[in-house]
Amino acid sequence: MVAADTARTILVTGAGRGLGRVLAERLAARGDRVVAHARSAAALEGVPCERALVADLEDPAGLADAVAAxxxxxxxxxxxxxxxxNVGAVAEESLEWWHRSMTVNVVAPAELTRLLLPALRAARGHVLFLNSGAGLSAAPRLGSYAASKHALRALADSLRAEERGNGLRVTSFYPSHFDTDMQRDLREQYGSDYDRSRAMSAETVAATILGVLDAPEDMVVNELRVEPPNPLPVRERA
Incomplete structure (x- = not known):
């Protein structure tokens, strides 16, 4: 438990389930003030938080009103x-999924960050982008996802350079093969086997994020890539 005078206000997007929920629980348990985001209030039922930010990331234009509220x-x-x-070859990927991937994974984070910059600057805060191994190397049938994650890395790099003088710290975090609904869905779409014993747990990834956020003020982790010791490759069953 952190002391009341050292408790921090931390906003987590996608806090309704998976890693986001685990992270919100860990932060709240130690005494931080959690702002939990989800696309609906119902999705945040049971999530420990001081306040909610309800907004649909597929509609970035609506973020301004949500942040103001x-x-x-x-x-x-x-x-x-x-x-x-979404898993799909470039020859098959729909325009809808290209729009959705770029909007939710890049445009919405950019807009939400822009709207919250005054509050982040006031605290000399930290912005952490959950990226992916796909943001470093694109695999077959992950074109739209990988493109969005490469763009997210560019967003982080630009933000870091622009806001360094304002005291902001910016981290791109690249966790591969951890146990989430997204990982299971990816492998199901690929027709690939899944073994959770060869994946990192959401708790491990959340603990790593806390470690990055807790770095001393005279240091910043710009980029961090992690994976389990023996990850199961994503490949179609024979």
Missing amino acids: AGIERLDALVHNAGVL
Whole structure:
């Protein structure tokens, strides 16, 4: 449990389930003030938080009203956890999925960050982008997802360079093969086997994020890539 005078206000997107929910629970348990985001209030049922930010990331134009309603004047950290993924070859991927991947995974985080910059600057805060191994190397049938994650890395790099003088810290975090609904869905779409014993747990990934956010003020982790010791490759069953 952190002392009351050191508790921080941290916004987590996609806090309704999976890693986002685990992270919100871990932050709240230690005494931080959690702002939990989800696309509906129902999705946040049971999530420990001081306040909610209800907004659909597929509609970035609606984020301004949601942020204004939340009344966030000071924000110590913004964790961009929410995202979408579809498996499809470039020859087959629909225009709808290209739009959705880029909107939810890149445009919405950019707009949400822009809207919250005054609060982040006031706290000399930290922005952490949950990226992916696909943001470093694109695999077959992951074109729209990988493109969005490569773009997310560019967003983080630009933000870091622009806001360094304002005291902001910016991290791109690349966890591969951890146990989430997205990982299971990816493998199902691929027709690939899945073994959760060869994946990192959401708890492990959440603990790693906390470690990055807790880094001393005279240091920043710009980029961090992690994976399990013996990950099961994503490949179609024979």
